[in-house]
Amino acid sequence: MSTTSTPAAVTQAANERIPEPCVVVIFGASGDLTKRKLLPALYHLEQSGLLPKDFTVVGVARRDLSATFAPDMKDGILKGGGVEAEDPKLAPFMDRVKYFATNFDDDAGFEALKAYLADLDGQFGTKGNRLFYLAVAPEFFADIIARLGKHGMAKPEKGASNWVRVIIEKPFGTDLASARKLNDDVNAVLSEKQIFRIDHYLGKETVQNILVFRFGNGIFEPVWNRNFIDHVEITAAESIGIEGRGPFYEQAGALRDVLQNHVMEVLSFVAMEPPDSFEAAAVRTEKLKVWRAIEPIPVEDTVRGQYGPGKVDGKDVIGYRQEDRVDPESQRETFAAAKLQIENWRWAGVPFYIRAAKRLEKRVTEVTIVFKQPPLHLFKSGGKGSIEPNVISMRIQPDEGISLQFGTKVPGPTTNVAQVNMNFSYAEAFGKSSANGYERLLLDAMLGDATLFAHRDGVEATWALFTPILEAWAATKPDFPNYDAGSWGPQESCDLLAKSGRSWGKL
Numbered sequence: 001m002s003t004t005s006t007p008a009a010v011t012q013a014a015n016e017r018i019p020e021p022c023v024v025v026i027f028g029a030s031g032d033l034t035k036r037k038l039l040p041a042l043y044h045l046e047q048s049g050l051l052p053k054d055f056t057v058v059g060v061a062r063r064d065l066s067a068t069f070a071p072d073m074k075d076g077i078l079k080g081g082g083v084e085a086e087d088p089k090l091a092p093f094m095d096r097v098k099y100f101a102t103n104f105d106d107d108a109g110f111e112a113l114k115a116y117l118a119d120l121d122g123q124f125g126t127k128g129n130r131l132f133y134l135a136v137a138p139e140f141f142a143d144i145i146a147r148l149g150k151h152g153m154a155k156p157e158k159g160a161s162n163w164v165r166v167i168i169e170k171p172f173g174t175d176l177a178s179a180r181k182l183n184d185d186v187n188a189v190l191s192e193k194q195i196f197r198i199d200h201y202l203g204k205e206t207v208q209n210i211l212v213f214r215f216g217n218g219i220f221e222p223v224w225n226r227n228f229i230d231h232v233e234i235t236a237a238e239s240i241g242i243e244g245r246g247p248f249y250e251q252a253g254a255l256r257d258v259l260q261n262h263v264m265e266v267l268s269f270v271a272m273e274p275p276d277s278f279e280a281a282a283v284r285t286e287k288l289k290v291w292r293a294i295e296p297i298p299v300e301d302t303v304r305g306q307y308g309p310g311k312v313d314g315k316d317v318i319g320y321r322q323e324d325r326v327d328p329e330s331q332r333e334t335f336a337a338a339k340l341q342i343e344n345w346r347w348a349g350v351p352f353y354i355r356a357a358k359r360l361e362k363r364v365t366e367v368t369i370v371f372k373q374p375p376l377h378l379f380k381s382g383g384k385g386s387i388e389p390n391v392i393s394m395r396i397q398p399d400e401g402i403s404l405q406f407g408t409k410v411p412g413p414t415t416n417v418a419q420v421n422m423n424f425s426y427a428e429a430f431g432k433s434s435a436n437g438y439e440r441l442l443l444d445a446m447l448g449d450a451t452l453f454a455h456r457d458g459v460e461a462t463w464a465l466f467t468p469i470l471e472a473w474a475a476t477k478p479d480f481p482n483y484d485a486g487s488w489g490p491q492e493s494c495d496l497l498a499k500s501g502r503s504w505g506k507l
């Protein structure tokens with residue numbers, strides 16, 4: 001497929017969005033996220049000319065890393081790909097990367113940080129504008145924000161025109177009660193306008209493209225409803241295991257880690273009504289309506305699983321219970337699936353099947369829209385394949401793109417029907433993109449645009465749906481492990497669709 005919009009035109013449009021001068025302060029600076037995702041994302045913004053001229057990054061963590069921080073981050077940027085060591089923009093960018101050591105519970109440290117940031121304003125012309133990024137374990141979220149408040153860093157100074165915003169990483173709570181408590185703690189210091197709850201899936205081009213596909217074209221929306229759609233599948237499959245994050249995953253599991261947040265965000269884009277505008281309040285309102293319209297989920301409509309040993313990409317891999325720092329009797333799920341019913345005018349009667357898991361056969365995140373059959377099968381003599389439904393597959397990752405499956409006449413003297421695909425590939429149309437999702441979201445937060453960030457009400461609405469499931473799961477002992485690493489999950493996951501004569505599409 002060809003494209004009429006050139007990448008150059010796209011870049012030009014993006015260039016109109018340059019934030020005001022500011023300091024980005026990253027708490028958790030020596031962590032994995034900062035090195036692998038955040039600094040590379042900021043540098044890509046710099047390369048694209050999207051950072052303000054007056055700009056600094058300050059990493060904050062507890063150890064004294066002032067001598068090694070910038071070189072270490074440079075290493076992360078180079079390893080992230082797409083950047084050469086001799087890139088002329090790299091050295092000047094690294095000169096603006098600073099480090100400040102303090103423990104998160106140290107009041108004197110926060111007071112010194114405040115003075116340090118004021119000093120940077122003088123050196124770099126950053127005008128008191130602050131974007132704090134909490135790239136830390138969730139138990140620190142509320143404490144850091146409370147200390148920012150206590151030390152006068154959480155609000156602009158009285159009468160001044162500077163801004164203060166805070167990006168909060170996931171997970172935002174572990175159930176409804178903890179999410180509410182965290183929201184209350186955060187809202188006690190910051191106004192909702194200052195808070196940017198990040199879900200990096202919303203930064204992915206292909207997730208945003210769900211809205212463009214639906215609302216930027218005339219031909220899809222008329223069929224995007226219960227009259228034409230049989231069911232929807234959303235899969236977030238990973239072939240990797242828990243990657244050394246045993247203690248984290250033992251607490252989290254697939255439902256808390258991915259289903260409640262990333263998958264539900266994607267679902268809201270697939271199911272929402274057109275917003276009045278592409279602005280935060282309008283988009284959030286429509287997303288919230290979708291989540292609130294979902295019927296309470298019966299536990300029989302959910303499936304949990306845990307991988308045992310198996311083969312992924314031809315290599316033997318260990319089971320979850322054998323992973324480092326995982327309980328050998330662990331009951332934590334590495335697979336979670338559910339059938340959801342959105343009881344509104346558009347979707348009543350259309351099941352949404354969602355699943356997220358580690359150590360499946362391959363890494364693929366996809367939305368699959370399966371359409372109803374035509375009312376009459378004219379081509380009965382067509383043989384096998386003649387009555388397959390139309391399917392729109394929105395490939396979030398990898399091989400980003402969209403395809404439409406439809407039946408077509410096989411050449412020859414009989415009326416045989418074969419299924420074919422019309423395919424749009426991002427890579428073919430636009431070339432490879434280095435964006436990791438964080439670029440767009442960091443830029444939006446610097447611009448004060450919260451459209452692609454979660455709102456308190458939304459976070460609570462999704463926890464309200466899944467908390468009863470977590471409670472029901474905790475009350476019964478599962479028969480784990482129940483799927484082999486490298487498979488497509490437990491048999492019950494197929495049964496969930498088979499009950500109504502459906503099956504997961506081939507990915």
Ligand SMILES: NC(=O)C1=CN([C@@H]2O[C@H](COP(=O)(O)OP(=O)(O)OC[C@H]3O[C@@H](n4cnc5c(N)ncnc54)[C@H](OP(=O)(O)O)[C@@H]3O)[C@@H](O)[C@H]2O)C=CC1
Nearest residue numbers: 028029030031032033061062063103104135136137169170
């Ligand atoms: N890593 C990833 O790919 C993803 C991470 N996230 C989320 O991002 C957040 C950060 O994750 P990640 O980078 O992996 O975490 P890490 O465990 O790798 O990093 C934690 C950071 O917090 C600092 N820290 C911990 N305790 C203190 C303290 N008492 N005082 C000062 N600094 C402290 C550490 O500093 P020091 O080195 O000095 O101890 C380190 O910089 C988490 O909420 C995670 O859920 C979300 C999506 C993906």
Ligand SMILES: O=C1O[C@H](COP(=O)(O)O)[C@@H](O)[C@H](O)[C@H]1O
Nearest residue numbers: 170200201238257258262365397
């Ligand atoms: O938030 C998380 O997401 C990653 C998957 O992100 P992706 O961009 O690689 O799809 C997941 O591996 C991790 O467990 C989870 O915490």
